[in-house]
Amino acid sequence: MYSRTASYLPSIILSPLRFQSRSLTTLRTCRRELVIPRRPLSVRFLFDAAPSSSTDDSDAASTVAAQKNAETLNSYAPIPSPPPQSLLYPLVQEDISRYLKPMYTRRWSVKWNNRQLHPTKGTLFLAKTFKLVDYEATMSFLRDIAIIVREENHHPEIAFNYRTVKIQTQTHRIAGPSIPIPDADGKIIRTPPGLTLNDARLAIRIEKLFTDVYLADGRGRPTGDNANVLTTPETLEEMEVLAARSLRRLRTDKTKRLAENEHSDTE
Numbered sequence: 001m002y003s004r005t006a007s008y009l010p011s012i013i014l015s016p017l018r019f020q021s022r023s024l025t026t027l028r029t030c031r032r033e034l035v036i037p038r039r040p041l042s043v044r045f046l047f048d049a050a051p052s053s054s055t056d057d058s059d060a061a062s063t064v065a066a067q068k069n070a071e072t073l074n075s076y077a078p079i080p081s082p083p084p085q086s087l088l089y090p091l092v093q094e095d096i097s098r099y100l101k102p103m104y105t106r107r108w109s110v111k112w113n114n115r116q117l118h119p120t121k122g123t124l125f126l127a128k129t130f131k132l133v134d135y136e137a138t139m140s141f142l143r144d145i146a147i148i149v150r151e152e153n154h155h156p157e158i159a160f161n162y163r164t165v166k167i168q169t170q171t172h173r174i175a176g177p178s179i180p181i182p183d184a185d186g187k188i189i190r191t192p193p194g195l196t197l198n199d200a201r202l203a204i205r206i207e208k209l210f211t212d213v214y215l216a217d218g219r220g221r222p223t224g225d226n227a228n229v230l231t232t233p234e235t236l237e238e239m240e241v242l243a244a245r246s247l248r249r250l251r252t253d254k255t256k257r258l259a260e261n262e263h264s265d266t267e
């Protein structure tokens with residue numbers, strides 16, 4: 001794909017006349033080849049399939065449904081108001097008790113230093129693996145999640161399979177003191193990733209969607225109690241221990257990678 005594009009490019013550069021005589025379709029194909037791989041097909045599909053408009057009736061119906069959903073969800077976890085973008089502080093004890101603890105009983109957990117879905121970022125994530133009955137249900141759930149994600153402007157990492165959807169969310173830069181993390185170019189100072197009210201909101205909305213729609217109509221399957229033992233920090237101290245541990249790992253790994261790069265440069 002890239003090689004076809006690459007072999008075409010010199011002819012554009014070397015021969016403007018020949019380039020002009022080529023059909024625009026070829027150029028468009030060429031551009032498409034360059035653009036499409038940057039966005040996974042599944043994600044394009046999800047957004048393209050989002051409903052574009054709704055009638056007054058369905059607006060009214062969805063408002064009623066939304067109120068009903070809010071009541072159902074509030075029975076186990078309130079949705080926090082979105083924090084201002086400039087005040088993305090890590091969750092405090094009250095937030096953990098109020099928003100995360102009820103979610104732990106629904107198989108959400110805090111993953112630390114998880115590279116499985118994101119090879120370059122470690123540290124804390126709020127995560128859950130959902131189970132569905134078939135691929136149609138999985139695709140539908142992903143589409144519904146994509147709508148919530150767009151509304152929240154908070155983008156979790158998502159991996160999916162035939163009947164499972166793995167979600168993990170973190171806030172890339174939390175407010176607070178900066179911590180030096182060495183990057184590819186050398187040492188930089190930045191605030192580390194962490195968990196904020198944005199992550200709690202997103203997780204609660206996705207949980208609400210799954211419970212009220214997918215579990216309710218049988219397309220979602222309850223996650224059994226025999227699922228793997230999950231990490232569920234209930235106090236700020238426990239959360240900070242995890243954060244410190246994962247950051248230490250992140251920094252050590254980056255330093256190691258830097259050293260390896262230097263080593264290969266000198267060879």
Ligand SMILES: C[C@H](O)[C@H](O)[C@H]1CNC2=NC(N)=NC(=O)C2=N1
Nearest residue numbers: 153154155156169170171172173
């Ligand atoms: C400016 C914009 O709001 C931010 O870059 C958002 C976008 N989506 C995001 N998604 C997630 N998961 N974490 C973030 O910190 C984040 N930041």
